[in-house]
Amino acid sequence: MYVAVKGGERAIDNAHAWLAEERRGDTDVPELSIAQIREQLALSVNRVMAEGSLYDPDLAALAIKQSRGDLIEAIFLIRAYRTTLPRFGTSRPVATAHMACDRRISATFKDLPGGQILGPTFDYTHRLLDFKLAAEGDAPPPAPQKGDAAPADVPHVTGFLNQEGLIEEAPADDTPPPDLTREPLELPAERALRLQALARGDEGFVLSMAYSTQRGYARNHAFVGELRIGAVAVEMDIPELGFAVEIGEITLTECETVNQFTGSKTQPPQFTRGYGLVFGQTERKAISMALVDRALRWEELGEDYTGAPAQDAEFVLYHADNIQATGFLEHIKLPHYVDFQSELELVRKLRRDVQDRADAAAAQHPEAAE
Amino acid sequence: MGLLAQAETGRVADLLDQSGPRPEFQWLRRPETGSVMVQGRAGGTGAPFNLGEMTVTRCALTLDCGTIGHAYIQGRTKADAEAAALVDALMQTDQAADIQTSVLDPLHAEADQRRAARAARAAATKVDFFTLVRGED
Structure with a gap:
């Protein structure tokens, strides 16, 4: 139960003033600019855009600065800002086949048309600290x-x-998809809704769910059929013009997994697929999303439900959103004085009752108490 | 309009101002920033789903001659939307050829150059993996 509390304004103002000072840190050290964050902490910016579900590198960089690098807090700021924007419309589905690829690899075919393009990757680096960067x-x-x-x-x-x-x-299919930002999540969730929830879900959570499938909880033998990162144009139909125009260009990471096959009496065995698509260069998240997407497709593919967490749409979708999670988790640190007061009363009363009964029993059978 | 939407911040306005004085205009819709929901397709080709939003700024204006210009550009820079809408309007007037050479052609060249520079870097990281013959086989 919540009750309004008054007071503490000065303490709150002072706490926020101190927060601002701590955010700035030692003033002998030059201040970070938004452009520096955008350019040099680009993968943090990408994560904030992906999970904030709003593509705008400058805003994400600002949120990272304001949150002192706490990415979930930054995502929270972006989600809050997003709700203030009027929605102009919906784009045409992006054509990832026309992506200008910075990176494109396949773990299933070594020789493939278009080739294996490594791009600016951490793969094959030695993971040794590079002290040259410190100078x-x-x-x-x-x-x-x-x-x-x-x-x-x-x-x-x-x-x-x-x-x-x-x-x-x-x-191809042009069924208008449901939109999590307009309608609350309801189950059973169709695949389009699951993909939206996963695309904005917490990277750590989606990663752990994906990892659990690899370790045997709803194992589906995923290969990375293809991972590609690059820029795609975004097109939208403009009502006042009566045709579609490009309204921008965004960087996306797309992962397609090739998974163990299914077959039936009527259908010969064939591979199945999982799909991941995420804003920015975010390949760990995109691969994770594809694995979890595949695990959640057990029903339509006629697989057994093994009780694995990654197969449980309710478990995955209701716990993937780090803003929902952090909101509920962190609210317990806010004043619950009345709640707690009533609990305190209750415990005292229970203890009193127990004590009274024990006293009464001791009075009836004095020998038992000895 | 794609070129105008994707140009770097301030670039369209710079090129427009270099090409000459701006024409007089009236606002039909002042610049406003909002969002557009970006969709993807499951499996790259299948049913659409909502991926997330992007910021977009739009406006509409009319020149004194009655020509209407629209802009929908990525990001939140209202001055860029205004410049883009002016370019859109001017492209429908007898100044189209001038604007084409002084604004759109340079934007086109710059976009091509940016794209080619990334593509060339990507091409330099293209590999051939060799499957080695294992000793025991």
Whole structure:
């Protein structure tokens, strides 16, 4: 139960003033600019955009600065800001087949049209601290470049398997999807709703759920069929113009997993798929999302429900959102004085009753008490 | 309009001002920032789902000659939306050829250059994996 409390205004103001001072830190150290955060902490910015569910690198960088680098607090700020924006409309679904790929790898085919493109990856680094970065130095030399041809479309890997009928298809469909930001999450949740919830879900939670499937809780033998990171154009139909125009360009990470096959009396065995699509360069999250998406598809694919957490849509979807989680978790530190007072009264009364009964029993049977 | 939407902050306004004085105009809709829900497709090709929103600024204006210009640009910079709407309107007037060469062509070239620079870096990281023959096989 909540009751209004009054007072403490000065303490709160002073706490916020101290917060601002602590946020700035030692004033002998230069202050961080939004541009520095956007450019040099880009993967934090990407995470805040993905889980804040709003693509705007400058706003995400501002939120990171304001939250002193607490990313969940930054995501909270972005979610709160998002609710103040009027919604102009909905884009056409982005065409990831036309992505200008910075990175594109496949763990299932070594020779594939379009090639394996490593991009700016941490893979194959030695994970040794680089003390050169601690010394202020010149900018690194520009990365090598090759060719000057215009970037060509890179075909999707699952397309090759589709040609042989070895993998389930994802036929185009234009059913308007439900929107979590407009309607509260209700179960059973169709796949479109699950994908939206996973795309904005907490990276750590989605990662752990995905990892649990690899360790045997609803194992589905995932291979990364394809992981691609790059820029795609966003198009929207503009009512006053009567046609669609590009309204911007965003960076996305897309992961398609190729999973163990299903088959039946009527259908020959074929591979199944999981899908991850996340704002920014966020590949750990995109791979995790694809694994969890696949695990949640057990029912439509006719698999057994093994009771694994990653198969339980209610468990996954109701616990994936770190803003919901942190809101409920952190509210317990706010004043609960009246609640607690009543509990205190209750415990005292229970103890009194127990004591009274014990006293009464002792009075009736004095020998038992000895 | 795609070029105008994706240009770097302040770039359209700079190019427009370099091309000459701005025409007089009336607002039909003053610049306002909002969001657009971006959709993806399950499996890249299947049913659409809501991925998340992006910030967009839009406006509409009319030149004294009655030509209407619209802008929908990524981000929150109202001055850029105004410049983009002016360019959109001017492209429908007899100044279209001038605006094309002084604003849109440079934007096009810059966008191509940015894209090519990333593509060339990506191409330099293209690998061939060799499967090694294992000793015991």
